[in-house]
Amino acid sequence: NAGVTQTPKFQVLKTGQSMTLQCAQDMNHEYMSWYRQDPGMGLRLIHYSVGAGITDQGEVPNGYNVSRSTTEDFPLRLLSAAPSQTSVYFCASSYEGHYGYTFGSGTRLTVV
Amino acid sequence: RKEVEQDPGPFNVPEGATVAFNCTYSNSASQSFFWYRQDCRKEPKLLMSVYSSGNEDGRFTAQLNRASQYISLLIRDSKLSDSATYLCVVNEAAGNKLTFGGGTRVLVKP
Numbered sequence: 001n002a003g004v005t006q007t008p009k010f011q012v013l014k015t016g017q018s019m020t021l022q023c024a025q026d027m028n029h030e031y032m033s034w035y036r037q038d039p040g041m042g043l044r045l046i047h048y049s050v051g052a053g054i055t056d057q058g059e060v061p062n063g064y065n066v067s068r069s070t071t072e073d074f075p076l077r078l079l080s081a082a083p084s085q086t087s088v089y090f091c092a093s094s095y096e097g098h099y100g101y102t103f104g105s106g107t108r109l110t111v112v
Numbered sequence: 113r114k115e116v117e118q119d120p121g122p123f124n125v126p127e128g129a130t131v132a133f134n135c136t137y138s139n140s141a142s143q144s145f146f147w148y149r150q151d152c153r154k155e156p157k158l159l160m161s162v163y164s165s166g167n168e169d170g171r172f173t174a175q176l177n178r179a180s181q182y183i184s185l186l187i188r189d190s191k192l193s194d195s196a197t198y199l200c201v202v203n204e205a206a207g208n209k210l211t212f213g214g215g216t217r218v219l220v221k222p
Binding site for chain 1: 146154155156157158161199209210211212213214215
């Protein structure tokens with residue numbers, strides 16, 4: 001099993017550009033989440049999903065969209081990139097939230 | 113007040129020594145608790161869940177005190193490879209929203 005796979009690993013965007021961060025898991029996990037990690041801020045929840053077709057906002061959802069058309073995939077879309085979105089993004093999945101989450105290796109995004 | 117608070121450290125620990133640190137949480141309805149380990153520029157990895165009765169995994173012992181709303185992690189016989197940032201993580205009653213503490217950095221030195 002590959003676990004949680006995130007692509008790309010690194011990305012540089014110009015202000016105003018849009019892009020999609022990909023996240024896929026092969027563990028048949030229902031729960032998936034996106035986090036961003038900034039120095040001094042810890043990990044903060046952007047959006048999460050408890051199953052295909054179901055998504056909800058986390059702590060910092062502004063500027064991001066998600067969809068969950070399949071159990072395996074949970075892409076994160078940046079609509080119009082801003083320098084404040086420069087961060088490391090982690091996708092995570094869990095069979096059921098109380099059992100802990102498995103994280104992908106992250107995407108390092110720089111917006112210039 | 114942050115929902116999950118940790119002493120950022122660093123805790124400088126001689127190899128072979130014991131180190132312990134706590135994490136406090138504000139939501140009394142929180143249902144599940146975890147310690148994650150994060151190495152520099154890597155993803156967080158689950159170290160252990162924390163159960164009400166306390167639990168042990170090798171050199172690591174976790175405790176939960178619901179009355180005072182804190183969890184603790186103790187590392188015995190510290191190894192150089194234990195150097196990392198340890199993240200306290202709390203899962204809300206909804207079962208899916210993890211809240212992370214800022215992390216406690218541990219440096220084990222020879």
